[in-house]
Amino acid sequence: MPETSRRGLLFGTAAVSAGAFLTACTSNEPKEKAAAQSNQPAADDKPGKPVTIGFAGPQADHGWLNAINVQAKARAEKYSEVTLEITEGSNDTAAQIGQVKTLINKKVDVLVVLPADGKALTQVGLEAMKAGIPVVNLDRIFASPQAYRCWVGGDNYGMGLNAGHYIGEQLKDKANAKVVELAGIDNLELTKQRSQGFADALKNYSNIKLVARQAADFTVESGQAKMAQLLQAQKQFDALWNHDDDQGVGALRAIQQAGRDEFLMVGGAGAKSAMDAIKADNSVLKATVLYPPTMAASAIDLARALGQSKGIAGLSEMEIPTSLTLYSAVVTKDNIDQYLPTGFS
Amino acid sequence: MTQPAPSAQHQGPEKGTATGPVAAPPSKQGGGPRAFGLRADVRNLSLLGVLAVLAVVGGITEPDAFLDTGNLQLILTQSSVIGVVTVGMTLVIIGGGIDLSVGAMVALASVWATTLATQDFGFAGILFTAVIVGLAAGLVNGVLIAYGRMVPFIATLAMLASARGLALLITDGKTQIVTVQSVLDLGLPDSYVLGIPPLVLGFAAVTVVGWLILNRTTFGRRTVAIGGNAEAARLAGIDVRRQRLYLYLLSGVCCGIAAFMLIILSGSGQNTNGNLYELDAIAAAIIGGTLLSGGRGTIVGSVLGVLVFTTITNIFALNNLQSDVQQIAKGAIIVAAVLVQHRTLRGGET
Numbered sequence: 258m259p260e261t262s263r264r265g266l267l268f269g270t271a272a273v274s275a276g277a278f279l280t281a282c283t284s285n286e287p288k289e290k291a292a293a294q295s296n297q298p299a300a301d302d303k304p305g306k307p308v309t310i311g312f313a314g315p316q317a318d319h320g321w322l323n324a325i326n327v328q329a330k331a332r333a334e335k336y337s338e339v340t341l342e343i344t345e346g347s348n349d350t351a352a353q354i355g356q357v358k359t360l361i362n363k364k365v366d367v368l369v370v371l372p373a374d375g376k377a378l379t380q381v382g383l384e385a386m387k388a389g390i391p392v393v394n395l396d397r398i399f400a401s402p403q404a405y406r407c408w409v410g411g412d413n414y415g416m417g418l419n420a421g422h423y424i425g426e427q428l429k430d431k432a433n434a435k436v437v438e439l440a441g442i443d444n445l446e447l448t449k450q451r452s453q454g455f456a457d458a459l460k461n462y463s464n465i466k467l468v469a470r471q472a473a474d475f476t477v478e479s480g481q482a483k484m485a486q487l488l489q490a491q492k493q494f495d496a497l498w499n500h501d502d503d504q505g506v507g508a509l510r511a512i513q514q515a516g517r518d519e520f521l522m523v524g525g526a527g528a529k530s531a532m533d534a535i536k537a538d539n540s541v542l543k544a545t546v547l548y549p550p551t552m553a554a555s556a557i558d559l560a561r562a563l564g565q566s567k568g569i570a571g572l573s574e575m576e577i578p579t580s581l582t583l584y585s586a587v588v589t590k591d592n593i594d595q596y597l598p599t600g601f602s
Numbered sequence: 603m604t605q606p607a608p609s610a611q612h613q614g615p616e617k618g619t620a621t622g623p624v625a626a627p628p629s630k631q632g633g634g635p636r637a638f639g640l641r642a643d644v645r646n647l648s649l650l651g652v653l654a655v656l657a658v659v660g661g662i663t664e665p666d667a668f669l670d671t672g673n674l675q676l677i678l679t680q681s682s683v684i685g686v687v688t689v690g691m692t693l694v695i696i697g698g699g700i701d702l703s704v705g706a707m708v709a710l711a712s713v714w715a716t717t718l719a720t721q722d723f724g725f726a727g728i729l730f731t732a733v734i735v736g737l738a739a740g741l742v743n744g745v746l747i748a749y750g751r752m753v754p755f756i757a758t759l760a761m762l763a764s765a766r767g768l769a770l771l772i773t774d775g776k777t778q779i780v781t782v783q784s785v786l787d788l789g790l791p792d793s794y795v796l797g798i799p800p801l802v803l804g805f806a807a808v809t810v811v812g813w814l815i816l817n818r819t820t821f822g823r824r825t826v827a828i829g830g831n832a833e834a835a836r837l838a839g840i841d842v843r844r845q846r847l848y849l850y851l852l853s854g855v856c857c858g859i860a861a862f863m864l865i866i867l868s869g870s871g872q873n874t875n876g877n878l879y880e881l882d883a884i885a886a887a888i889i890g891g892t893l894l895s896g897g898r899g900t901i902v903g904s905v906l907g908v909l910v911f912t913t914i915t916n917i918f919a920l921n922n923l924q925s926d927v928q929q930i931a932k933g934a935i936i937v938a939a940v941l942v943q944h945r946t947l948r949g950g951e952t
Contacts, residue, residue, distance in 0.1 A: 283719065471919055478872070
């Protein structure tokens with residue numbers, strides 16, 4: 258027995274110290290505090306009557322969705338008269354329906370819903386509208402226009418279009434230019450739209466050919482794997498469009514591992530790491546096409562305006578428009594400082 | 603790619619005798635241990651055949667891109683992370699269990715090891731954290747299954763859910779970029795040893811250790827015994843529960859090592875890492891000839907299974923085929939491989 262207990266003591270001590278070390282290692286707080294996010298003035302800054310806004314979104318399991326939550330909260334805090342009822346994010350349709358119903362029962366004044374699945378949440382959107390609660394549908398659109406008062410979201414087709422135009426302009430004087438596309442998850446409609454826009458834009462340039470396309474799945478790991486294969490398949494090309502900056506971290510790693518730098522790379526979505534790389538200008542990444550998470554802040558603005566029954570400053574309409582498609586700006590070294598605060602990590 | 607061949611030939615007979623001394627578990631294996639050894643050989647040879655066919659297909663369709671050292675390095679590198687996971691998975695399955703939590707453990711270990719706090723401790727801190735987190739998760743699996751008497755499927759499914767959740771909690775959905783240069787350097791061509799990437803060396807080392815454990819140790823024989831017939835193994839004096847605990851520990855450690863390799867490969871940690879690794883690892887083990895009900899299987903077969911899948915992905919990508927085609931083909935290959943095995947086994951029993 259003494260042998261066992263000595264061994265036990267040894268393992269016990271090791272386990273306890275390993276445990277202590279690991280618990281100390283979960284922190285992700287940066288040593289220096291990050292600069293406060295710039296929060297540009299909203300459409301109409303005068304406080305009005307109190308508005309309670311209910312917000313339901315999917316689980317923030319990646320950077321962009323996390324930024325959506327951050328933007329919504331930050332914007333709501335700016336208005337003293339706005340109360341934000343935010344639900345726990347969920348990717349489960351049934352759970353999200355339940356959350357929206359709860360918000361309806363709480364009689365919030367306006368709802369902002371970013372559905373995990375737009376089509377599946379249509380019914381509950383209709384229900385809210387029938388109960389007299391205006392719904393601001395964020396990004397993933399409901400199946401019926403009756404289910405929302407106003408839709409605000411990004412433009413996936415336009416994202417591809419703008420990426421294509423940017424690359425086209427960079428390569429327009431180059432004979433037989435080759436372009437490679439690293440797409441996102443292929444069974445999402447948004448990926449098809451982005452690819453379609455990209456292909457359509459490139460058609461304007463007869464000297465450019467899309468020589469290869471592979472789909473990753475928005476993760477760093479898949480970005481590295483697919484990009485490594487693309488680099489192996491294409492020994493020389495002139496430009497790369499990567500749909501998503503998260504997988505772009507992996508793609509850049511693969512490019513670095515292959516020691517390649519003969520082409521220019523354009524990203525997508527607008528992650529902070531990508532923007533930092535564009536600003537530093539020390540890699541192949543020269544631009545990124547936005548899919549702005551600031552749309553969540555805009556949705557809060559719209560919801561507040563709906564709750565207070567007023568229009569948007571700058572437009573002569575008396576009412577809020579039914580649909581707002583955001584522009585996918587191309588961020589390059591020239592305009593990076595303007596967009597850097599919106600970059601998400 | 604042909605390197606595993608010699609060991610494949612060794613393995614059959616060795617494995618046959620290996621099952622002998624363990625009080626001969628009254629096995630389901632019709633032809634007895636020796637016949638199985640021969641069959642394992644046939645199976646590994648047929649996988650090598652598949653690899654050869656794939657090489658020919660790749661060489662014909664994309665001669666420039668497929669047939670160079672760069673591509674060989676690429677295929678082996680892309681096999682490394684999932685390969686290490688598969689070695690652990692193979693041992694668990696041979697021991698009559700299953701580990702559905704491997705992908706989640708890789709995710710958890712990779713994000714825990716890349717937090718800003720861990721990165722402060724540099725290379726050693728990241729490596730230590732990745733391995734210990736894997737070990738700890740494996741320990742929980744093992745204790746729940748061996749001493750809590752939970753069904754492995756359920757216990758590891760629970761671990762899958764909670765490890766993914768914890769990974770998300772740690773990252774808050776963000777991508778954690780690694781800034782420790784010594785870790786990043788290991789993934790770059792300058793660190794290749796005689797043209798072999800360090801990740802591939804790591805994979806090779808884990809494979810050799812896994813093979814030694816299974817074929818050259820009492821531990822390996824016990825694993826085969828409890829997988830073949832746990833009750834008989836218990837009557838023969840094997841501490842079945844402790845053996846199970848150790849197997850899940852091993853799988854956890856493999857996931858920790860794989861997580862460290864993935865950090866090197868991708869230069870980051872993300873809670874989405876290791877997506878569906880459990881299925882890839884099980885699939886590779888199965889087409890490598892490991893019996894899902896336990897008691898039978900080889901490390902070499904599993905490694906060949908991993909190489910087959912990676913090579914297929916590589917050929918598809920080089921030919922610019924899209925993911926829909928890739929997925930269909932992957933499914934078809936699993937079915938074909940299992941059907942062929944059934945035929946081989948039935949042929950052996952009559």
